[in-house]
Amino acid sequence: MPSGTLKTAVAYPSVPDAYSDEACANPCASLRLSPLASEIDSEDNWPQRLSGGEQQRLAIARVLLEKPDWLFLDEATSALDEELEAEIYRIVIETLPETTIVSIGHCRAARYRLTS
DSSP, X not given: OOOEEHHHHHXXXXXXXXXXXXXXXXXXXHTTOHHHHTTTTOXXXXXXXXXXXXXXXXXXXXXXXXXXXXXXXXXXXXXXXXXXHHHHHHHHHHHOTTOEEEEEOSGGXXXXXXXX
């Protein structure tokens, strides 16, 4: 996760100018990172400032922004509680209905039906 503006971290690996501030803030807000969404132009050392769960949700925000055809997740929600993990998977599935998702994790992740 790069340091710099939050927009840089959300847009990574793309350049921040590839997306509007609103386009970068929206996925943050939907992933329970609303306080961060208002700091889209703030510079900080995000890897130090954010908790493990916040970093994982920020990585998912990147996915929602990029809209890949394929998504491979390896322990992508390991720092989240079960309720938030289920919500994150629901958001990813609803937002990216055309994306094929391969998720590897511990037993609790197996409970979620990732195909629709």
